[in-house]
Amino acid sequence: MPDNSNKFSESNSNDMHVKIPAWINMAYFKKLLKRELSDFRKILNLSIIPATPPGESEGDCPTSASTSTSLLMRIIIDIEMKDGFTQQKSYIMKTMVANAEGIGFINTLNIFPKEKQMYELIIPQLEQLYQQRGRSVLFAPKCHLAENVNGRISLVLEDLRPKKFGNINRLKGFNQKQMHRVLQKLAEFHAASAVWHQLNGPYPDDFQRIYLPANYQRSMSYQVRVQSYKKAMASWGFSNPEQYASRIPTAEQFVQSAARCFNCEPQEFKVLNHGDLWSGNILLNTTLACDIKDLRFVDFQRCRWGSPAQDLWELIICSAHHSLRIKQFDYFIRIYHTHLVQCLKLLNYSKPLPLLKELHMSMIKHGFWGYYTTFTHLVFILLPVDKEINLPKLMLPGEEGDRVRAKAYTNPLYVRASLSILPFLHRRGLLEF
Template sequence: MPDNSNKFSVSNDSVGIPDWVNAAYFKRVLKRELREFRRILNLAIIPATPPGESYTSLLMRVVIDIELKDGFSQQRSYIVKTMLNDVHGNGGFVNTLNIFPKEKMMYDTIIPQLEELYEKMGLSVKFAPKCVWSEDLKGRICLVQEDLRTKKYKNISRLKGFDMEQMERVLEKLAEFHAASAVWRQKHGPFPEDFQRIYLPANYNKSKSYQARVQSYKAAMASWGLADHEQYVNRIPTADQFVQSYARCFNNNPQEFKVLNHGDFWSSNIMLSYTQSGEINQLRFVDFQLCKWGSPAQDLWELIICSAKHSIRIECFDSFIRIYHTHLVRCLKTLNFSERLPLLRDLHMSMIKYGFWGYFTTFTHLVFILLPVDTEASLVKLTQPGEEGDRFRAKVYTNPLYVRAVLSILPFLYRRGILDF
């Protein structure tokens, strides 16, 4: 039976599934992955994230019924990740950031090499889903990965955050990733330039979008119920302070312990599997578009601020750093790291030195993370000046979940001197 008589379906055409994501495309993928592949019986394309949940990529779940050469049939499920079109609102801007070539390199080369470091020590450590196909066709990059959901991996609710047991496991996994990256650099030299580049536009200090966000933020702060809220309003950084603080988070001090940060390290990019008795089994990270060489403080701040459960975020902050540090040192020793091992106090000092990440992630990422699913949510609306932008910002900055979070985060940052811009 020829393939063109088979049944194929696309769910929710409004998300703009590209024409080239079709049976012919997956025929090539399956032939490469499965020697016994004969033909596709049925193919369904489903958006992998609800509208309003993804801002930099087009994510699809592709479920395929296939027939094998022995006559048996089988179902395969993949996650397809590709670049947004300009019509999706962010595509034109996002694609200029060069994040897709970086992620392709992570899946093709760097992650397998990080995992191999542990393998050589007799340990099985995996960081990411298997990438079964990647290509760069005239600048259009596509990644086809195993679907972790078929192996019982899932995300927690981003609105609730990780509990203490989950945080401990995530911090240990992060330490394994960071340790391997530090050893990778010793073996291979500096990471490519893309991993050290800063992505702030040069004219940020003249940006109307930043001014609009700050104006809306300060207006919202008056309604939060912060004790002496004016002292916090006065500490919101100007555009110049914001840019300078961001730039200071990246330096070339050779004495400082540095790692490859995941760069977008929050709960939706961390998947967990569980044993039958409900205990955490394995973890995998996804979305390696924003990896950056720098202080581990970046990933730690983002994880704790954006994804620790509200009741433990601040209360257990220092405990989180100790958990991470203990496992980091253990992994560095296992992998024969030859430089000075970072001390716990070094790590605490770097959390203050690079405390801007704590403010940055509160001001930017946390706003979206604590927003219940909103089909109208977009980076464009958050940053555009004018009435429509003002309405959207007023909505997200006064969202009760966000307000509850900042009522404990901002005083914490203030007490540590992090808001002294």
């Protein structure tokens, strides 16, 4: 067979809008297939396509630190077996983009080494804790290969699309039954992470590091966003918009509030947070009635040891259906807590079990996550596909930045959400910075 190891469909490369690295070729995947399939003979064809539709990306949010520094691809391989039969294999591949803008800063966060540790080591161990108790609980796609070649980290993961997994419409959010199931899965993940800590000691330093918003006090980016936010807020329909505009934190208050969220008391119940838990990072296998049969989490670059309040605030604010987000907020916390305690007992957690009232107190103590995720992530999550709007443009001073911010902050879906979220946060005293 001719050597086509570096040949790909021209349309595939163009569709990606990025240059496919030359090392991602038939020879690379031949080694993987030989290791996994004893009767593998040869690769007949290899195709590389975007892992998700244009304008979207699996687990991608324009506020994500890795958005412009990761390449996410679906690898489809036609193979011939030793008996002459053919079959098709597909994988999801995630790798670092060489020389991407901002890669130096991203490397200081160690998000890629952290994700490699999660897929390769920690997640299988969390799943094994349940297997030892006679339960099958899976948290993520299977990792077929995780490697670090001269600082370039790459992951080859199970492609769950053939198994009918996919994302919900992020603009609509999870319904009541879906939220119930996602909260249970989150409780399973958190419980296992707490027991892992109990058995193995502290997580590596990367999982305990504090990441504060960069340069908020030294640049104009935060100030211009706040100015546009207040201007947009005046048009939302609040009877007294100044009541909320006056409570938007200054840059110093914003950073200090974030720092307090990272400082957990020693006796406080802690878990390994996913750290970026919204619908785009949750893959569902659903019935025709939209009930969840199974689900997996993806994108483990922001995992961090701390209060479960971080994941709970982000999940509820960013991904619950707008009619449920506030109305069912306390009910969602109870669902999570009930299952969390059940899982901790199953896994023989030896420390005192967290009380429901303690969890509510933690949600208040770390309530800045509620405001933070509303002001940042939710803006993009509720924005219909718009290639014009991204985080750098949102932070840009001047007329172009003002125009982009006005468009984002007056998006009807975001306005509807904010009209219920901000009064809710205010009633709980969480806008007192």
